[in-house]
Amino acid sequence: MNILVTGGAGYIGSHIVLLLGKLGHDVTVIDNLSTGRRESVIGAELIVGEVADSAFLDKVMNTKKFDACVHFAGSIIVPESVTNPTKYYDNNTVNSLNLIQACLRNKISKFLFSSTAAVYGIPVGGECLESTPVMPINPYGKSKLMTEWMLEDTAAAHKDFNYVALRYFNVAGGNVEGLVGQCSPFSTHLIKIACETALGKRKSMSVFGDDYKTPDGTCIRDYIHTDDLAQAHIDSIEYLVAGGKSDIFNCGYGHGYSVNDVLETVKKVSGVDFEVTKGPRREGDAPNLIAVSDKIRKTLGWKPKYDDLSLIVRTALDWERNLK
Ligand SMILES: NC(=O)c1ccc[n+]([C@@H]2O[C@H](COP(=O)([O-])OP(=O)(O)OC[C@H]3O[C@@H](n4cnc5c(N)ncnc54)[C@H](O)[C@@H]3O)[C@@H](O)[C@H]2O)c1
Secondary structure, three states: OEEEEEOOOOHHHHHHHHHHHHOOOEEEEEEOOOOOOHHHOOOOEEEEOOOOOHHHHHHHHOOOOOOEEEEOOOOOOHHHHHHOHHHHHHHHHHHHHHHHHHHHHOOOOEEEEEEEHHHHOOOOOOEEOOOOOOOOOOHHHHHHHHHHHHHHHHHHHOOOOEEEEEEEOEEEOOOOOOOOOOOOOOOOOHHHHHHHHHOOOOOEEEEEOOOOOOOOOOOEEOEEEHHHHHHHHHHHHHHHHOOOOOEEEEEOOOOOEEHHHHHHHHHHHHOOOOEEEEEOOOOOOOOEEEEOOHHHHHHHOOOOOOOOHHHHHHHHHHHHHHOO
16 A cells, blocks of 8 residues: 555654555655654655645645555644643644645545544543543643544545544553664653663653552553554554544553553663652643553454563663664
């Protein structure tokens, strides 16, 4: 298949691009390299450009008949979305609209969207089904939810347009062969920060709140390995191309680890007892955020292979160690 990928030079996109290429698909990446890196695009053509630029999108979409468009490009730092919301509505919502419109103009009728657990906000009990009410509590989550809504309405109006929105939980780790991983300079991801601290790239790190109503008082999250997430994208594309209807799927393993579990694992795997300080709670942190992922397993036949915190941490550490 010919697959168009936006944001394929970024952390998650580069894993999907790699897997698509390995499976023999012809992949074209559009990326403005604002947070992505040229060298992260392996086995695909990279065209540097802007999702905001309609004429550029038309030009790329005219080069061949694309079977599907996979949309990763976006801005992803939640605290930044609170201080600079218009950046998020612009890059995540307006630019997604631009891309959807370009797909309609150029008859690309299968669309795969990177959504997020942030659309659920602080769900009661912490377990999220796809039917759990969506109540995002920050501009990042709202900007992504608006794109889900645009896709829903577009698919309702254009019967041949179908989409899948994958709501990722906490994405972590790096490619098991060490080919791609997380490069983002201002990452707020716990496992990346803990690995940086273990390797001496940071002096110490903080735990934000240890008085939550969880067994050890720290927040619990559902960490999903990037290569399993990549497989979920392949399954989604195959589903859409086979005539599957528009749908939304959670991407997580269905169980979680606390911040303390993660830190202990990073210390054990790295062999470094790095300094961790206690900080106050951060506003908007749910105590528990776990994906109920039965739907993606049943509907798409997704079978994760890397549901193992030590492996996730090892791949993240190996990647971080080699990162220049
Ligand atoms: N990282 C996570 O844990 C997580 C969780 C849930 C959802 N997501 C979603 O997954 C997607 C990818 O996230 P990531 O962690 O790989 O982030 P990333 O910053 O590493 O990747 C984003 C990529 O998009 C590119 N880009 C951004 N704006 C662009 C534009 N206007 N035009 C062209 N290219 C542009 C960047 O250069 C980068 O390569 C995002 O849409 C994000 O909302 C990520």
